[in-house]
Amino acid sequence: MPEGEWPPRQRMAVIEFPTMDQVQEWYASADYAEALAVRGDALASRRLLFVEGVD
Numbered sequence: 001m002p003e004g005e006w007p008p009r010q011r012m013a014v015i016e017f018p019t020m021d022q023v024q025e026w027y028a029s030a031d032y033a034e035a036l037a038v039r040g041d042a043l044a045s046r047r048l049l050f051v052e053g054v055d
Contacts, residue, residue: 016053023050 017023026032
């Protein structure tokens, strides 16, 4: 059984990158900057976490 609470109607997306360096490169990329510019006009909020994986 899951623990804790998550606000109703909230979504989570998990995106995997091969390395933490690659996720940092994506975050600093022109492509992501373009997405952020579009998102700025939307009525949306987000939480963004970078989490180191395990083998």
